[in-house]
Amino acid sequence: MRLLFAKYRHVFNVGLQSNIVYRWNFALRAIFSLVHLVFVFILWSAAYRGETEIGGFSLAQTLTYFVTLLVLQFFIGAFSEDYEISEEIRSGLINQFLTKPINYFAYRFTIFIAARLVSGLLALVPLLLALPLIGPYLTFPDEAWRLIVGLPAIFMSAMIQFTIAYIFGLLTFWFLEIQSFVILSMTIETLLGGQIFPLDLLPDTIYRISQFLPYYYQMYFPAAIITGRIDYASATQGLFIQAFWVMALLVIAQFLWQRGLRQHTAVGG
Amino acid sequence: MLNYLKIWLASMRYSVVRSMMFRGDFIMWSLVELFWMGVSVAAIAVIYQHTDSIAGWSQYEMLLLIGTSMLIQRLLMGMFWSNLFEMGRNIRTGNFDFFLAQPGHPLFMVSTRKIDLDSLMNTVVALAIVVFSVRQLGLEPSLADLAIYALFVACGLIISYAIVLLLASVSFWTIGTRGVEGGYFTLYEFSRLPKQAFSGAANVVFVWILPMVVMSNAPARTLISGLSLGDTLWMLSSTLIWLGLGIGVFRRGLKRYSSASS
Numbered sequence: 294m295r296l297l298f299a300k301y302r303h304v305f306n307v308g309l310q311s312n313i314v315y316r317w318n319f320a321l322r323a324i325f326s327l328v329h330l331v332f333v334f335i336l337w338s339a340a341y342r343g344e345t346e347i348g349g350f351s352l353a354q355t356l357t358y359f360v361t362l363l364v365l366q367f368f369i370g371a372f373s374e375d376y377e378i379s380e381e382i383r384s385g386l387i388n389q390f391l392t393k394p395i396n397y398f399a400y401r402f403t404i405f406i407a408a409r410l411v412s413g414l415l416a417l418v419p420l421l422l423a424l425p426l427i428g429p430y431l432t433f434p435d436e437a438w439r440l441i442v443g444l445p446a447i448f449m450s451a452m453i454q455f456t457i458a459y460i461f462g463l464l465t466f467w468f469l470e471i472q473s474f475v476i477l478s479m480t481i482e483t484l485l486g487g488q489i490f491p492l493d494l495l496p497d498t499i500y501r502i503s504q505f506l507p508y509y510y511q512m513y514f515p516a517a518i519i520t521g522r523i524d525y526a527s528a529t530q531g532l533f534i535q536a537f538w539v540m541a542l543l544v545i546a547q548f549l550w551q552r553g554l555r556q557h558t559a560v561g562g
Numbered sequence: 563m564l565n566y567l568k569i570w571l572a573s574m575r576y577s578v579v580r581s582m583m584f585r586g587d588f589i590m591w592s593l594v595e596l597f598w599m600g601v602s603v604a605a606i607a608v609i610y611q612h613t614d615s616i617a618g619w620s621q622y623e624m625l626l627l628i629g630t631s632m633l634i635q636r637l638l639m640g641m642f643w644s645n646l647f648e649m650g651r652n653i654r655t656g657n658f659d660f661f662l663a664q665p666g667h668p669l670f671m672v673s674t675r676k677i678d679l680d681s682l683m684n685t686v687v688a689l690a691i692v693v694f695s696v697r698q699l700g701l702e703p704s705l706a707d708l709a710i711y712a713l714f715v716a717c718g719l720i721i722s723y724a725i726v727l728l729l730a731s732v733s734f735w736t737i738g739t740r741g742v743e744g745g746y747f748t749l750y751e752f753s754r755l756p757k758q759a760f761s762g763a764a765n766v767v768f769v770w771i772l773p774m775v776v777m778s779n780a781p782a783r784t785l786i787s788g789l790s791l792g793d794t795l796w797m798l799s800s801t802l803i804w805l806g807l808g809i810g811v812f813r814r815g816l817k818r819y820s821s822a823s824s
Contacts, residue, residue: 321742325744328748331764332752335752335759336616339616339758340609342615342616343614343615344612344613347612470587473590473594474590477593477594477597480597481597483601484601484604489601489605490609494611
């Protein structure tokens with residue numbers, strides 16, 4: 294057990310170091326996100342003109358939701374994991390993992406955690422600088438249960454984000470090019486994950502259906518818990534559906550991995 | 563001049579043949595773009611479930627604005643985006659030499675190397691959104707209005723081209739600026755907002771200094787409420803200014819270019 298821990302601790306360290314190299318890319322991305330936040334502020338401020346509430350929430354609550362989403366994005370969102378995995382399969386780098394006592398999923402997930410730690414902390418810097426401007430709009434509910442339920446929700450969201458990216462990466466075993474798949478699924482994730490608007494603004498039936506899809510648990514769910522958009526009952530109930538999706542995606546990933554390896558021929562050496 | 567047209571036509575033919583060779587890819591990418599456009603339309607539909615106006619614009623006025631914004635962007639993506647994006651990469655790798663050796667102005671050769679058929683196909687969808695909104699609003703634009711609309715969209719395309727050229731030309735000076743071109747998309751998002759939504763510092767930056775907002779608002783406004791002289795002057799002059807800026811920076815960069823060692 295201790296050996297296992299030591300092994301992945303090294304992986305984690307390597308992940309940290311190699312991602313600190315990309316600090317300028319993350320910084321650039323964070324700046325773009327901040328500009329996007331300006332867009333969100335202007336759009337929603339204009340939509341709230343003449344209304345005090347939209348879907349039962351004030352302008353400040355809605356803006357807080359989008360700020361939370363941005364922070365979560367950098368801490369748990371999958372960025373380019375799918376492409377990296379795809380590249381490792383295509384180039385044959387993956388072969389070295391087949392002969393070593395290391396689990397490829399666990400290896401990639403450890404690196405993912407390290408990478409998000411770096412990108413999340415880096416994204417906080419421009420956000421803290423903008424805090425004097427954003428601060429007055431931020432309003433979080435203060436119930437303690439939101440943190441207790443929110444933390445596991447965040448962790449499981451990270452797992453869902455990563456596992457979906459991992460599954461897309463594994464598609465490389467069958468398809469040469471995965472980019473169009475990834476972007477196609479990204480549009481669905483953007484919409485049904487709540488990036489464009491809080492999902493609770495959807496018509497009731499569609500909102501209900503969305504709660505059974507994995508996208509709901511990728512980003513909207515933890516953000517909605519933290520910013521007070523869903524109540525205790527739906528939050529705890531959501532945790533179970535989220536756990537189900539984590540398991541289901543892990544099973545699919547494992548299945549594809551075993552099938553893929555059968556398909557895989559290691560070329561060269 | 564005729565010669566350049568011939569070259570452009572030849573690259574178009576080449577691109578079409580290429581797309582047809584990778585048909586599955588072509589269909590996938592067309593779908594991708596269609597989906598992205600669907601996301602924007604869905605966002606509008608959902609927001610207007612809860613409010614009647616965004617900065618004084620009704621739902622279908624807003625849809626017309628978004629359709630116009632998409633139209634300009636699809637045209638840019640179809641004709642110039644990947645060419646300019648690759649230019650940045652080629653400058654970094656030194657492959658840019660290849661364009662300098664071609665019989666034609668380097669800027670022309672770089673910009674017209676290929677077209678993206680899937681984006682061009684989706685201009686039809688964007689146009690359909692525009693036509694649909696116009697009909698929903700019960701507008702009957704005159705022929706002159708339509709001509710001005712087309713002119714403004716063309717101006718928007720030229721301005722977008724100039725800005726991406728400007729961003730891609732940064733590669734002449736710095737090697738490590740991967741992804742700067744992507745900044746265009748972040749800024750272009752603002753073209754989906756009505757001018758009236760902006761106030762204060764945001765108004766100065768996005769409406770007065772940067773051209774994105776006026777670029778989509780001016781053509782949409784022309785269809786909704788007829789031609790405005792102020793918009794016309796603004797569009798024409800900012801087209802000239804941004805194109806001048808883009809070409810100017812590209813030229814200075816070109817002088818600096820000394821290939822990359824290999």
